[in-house]
Amino acid sequence: MRVKVKLFASFKDICGFAEKELIVSEAIKVSEIVDMLIKSNREFAEKKDTLLVAVNEEYCSLNKILQEGDTIALFPPVSGG
Amino acid sequence: MKDIFIQKEAVNITELLAKGASDSDGSDVVFIGRVRNNSRDKNVTLIDYEIYPEMALKELNKIADEAIEKYRLNRCIIVHRYGKVYPGETSIVIIVSTPHRAETYAGSRYIIDEIKKRVPVWKKEHYTDGSEWLSNRS
Helix, strand or coil: CEEEEEECHHHHHHHCCCEEEEECCCCCEHHHHHHHHHHHCHHHHCCHHHCEEEECCEECCCCCECCCCCEEEEECCCCCC | CEEEEEECCCCCHHHHHHCCCCCCCCEEEEEEEECCCEECCEEEEEEEEEECHHHHHHHHHHHHHHHHHHHCCCEEEEEEECEEECCCCEEEEEEEEECCHHHHHHHHHHHHHHHHHHCCEEEEEEECCEEEECCCCC
16 A cells, blocks of 8 residues: 655755655554664664654654555654744 | 734734733733843854644644633734744744733733643754754753
8 A cells, every 4th residue: 555754854965865665564654654664773773762743734753554545744852933 | 812923934923912912911921032142151143943833833732722721812923933033033932911910921821831841832042052953841
C-alpha cells in the first residue's frame, strides 16, 4: 500500500527530504517507518527520543497501524508562539 | 465568535481588535508575541517559522474550542504567522473577551501555553553568525 511521509524542521534537514511516498506492506506500524529512517541515518537515530508523530494531521503513538493513503508526519518538539 | 488564521503577512492588530467586539463583554485581553533581537547571548537577525499548515489550523481550532468551553470566552481570535519574521515584528496575536477579567486572563494564558506545546510550528533563529532550529522543550 502507499503512504506519504512528511518531515519538518531539523528532521527535514537531517534526512534530506520534506515529503516522500513509500510503498509498504499492509498493517505496518508508524514505528517501522521510523526504524527505516533510523537505519539509513545515524543523526536521525539520535533524535528518536524527542520525535513527535501525527497521522492524517492528528497526534498519535508509534504503535499506530497505518492504512492505505495515510500521511505520516514526523517532527521534533514544536517551538511556535 | 472564533476566528483562527495562519498568515505570512504582518498582523493588523487594530483591525483585529474591532472584529467581533461585543458590548456585553467587559474585558478583552490581547496577547502579542514579538520576535526579540537577542537569544542566548546571540544577535537575532530574523526567525523563519516553518509550519505544517493543515495540522496547525486543526490544533489551533482545538485549543480555541477548549478555551472557549473552559473559560466561557465570547470572543477568541488567534493569528499565527509563518515565514520570515524580523525583530520587533509580531509573530502571534491572541485576542479573547469575556464579561469578567479573571476568565479572560486565564483563557489567554491557556491558549498561548497550549500553542507552545502542541501546534506544529518550528522556529529557525538566524543570527549574525549562523542559524539554529529551536525547541520549546529544549
